[in-house]
Amino acid sequence: MQTATATPVTPKAPRPRADALRNRERIVCAARELFVLYGAEVPLDDIARRAGVGNATVYRNFPDREALVREVVCSVLDRIVQAGQTALAETGDAFAALEHFAHVSADERFSALCPMMANAFDQHHPDLETARERMERIIEEVMDRAKAAGQLRTDVGVGDLMIAVAQLSRPPAGTDCASIDRFVHRHLQLFLDGLRAPARSTLPGAPMTMEDLRQA
Structure with missing residues (x-):
């Protein structure tokens, strides 16, 4: 047996x-x-x-430092994704959801991540690529919903929004982050008002994607 x-x-x-x-x-x-x-x-x-x-x-x-930097970047990208998911879950005004998402992203200091994403470590690490792709998809969904509602001008892309969020939350030379907190959301709202449809001007160039930003 x-x-x-x-x-x-x-x-x-x-x-x-x-x-x-x-x-x-x-x-x-x-x-x-x-x-x-x-x-x-x-x-x-x-x-x-x-x-x-x-x-x-x-x-x-x-x-090592690279592992820590990567974890920080991925955690911030994940919080931006969560903000996007919250915006998509809102059943009211699609543009108001986009505005809320943009202001939350600015609070995450997305601008501080840009040089780290470009220089500090392997940009093609699987964890980073996954987090970045999720972020790009969710932003596109939030923007597409506002466009479908006729509230967001159609000649802007994901890259246009995120470069504005990054630039407007970056401290000017000679100042620190804390000193510009009271200006960030004011100036971001001015930018967002310019995204409303119908558009009042013709933008030069084509809508910017996140790939455009990476190549730049």
Whole structure:
């Protein structure tokens, strides 16, 4: 009589403890705040201090600076996606939903991510590409809905909106982020008013895509 061979059971990877997840979240949050203020080269010791954790905890979660920068960028892109999903879930005014999305994106300091996305690490890392593609899709959906409602001019693209959000939330030379907070949303609203249909002028060039921005 042949004895059945037992199928080996692969043990599941242990779930991270709640306190470990909180530490990781604190590190990412602290890194984002300092990257916005001082750029991606801020000392990791400063990030650990701001997060209230030890240096070893930072390195245990992120083996190098590139991994931390990538996590920060992906987390911000994910929050922008969530803002877009919230805008799409609103059943009222499509342009008001677009406005809300744009203002939330500005609060995420999207402009601070631009140089990091371009220079700090591998732009083709799978995690980054997935987060970026999700963001681009959701923005396009929000804008398409406003266009379908006849509220958004048809000669603008995703890149047009995001470059304006990035530029308007970027501090002018010689100032810091905190000093321009009171101007960002005022000037962004001025821009958004210019996106309303019917258009009052003819824009030069073609609608800008996110690919246009990457190539620029």
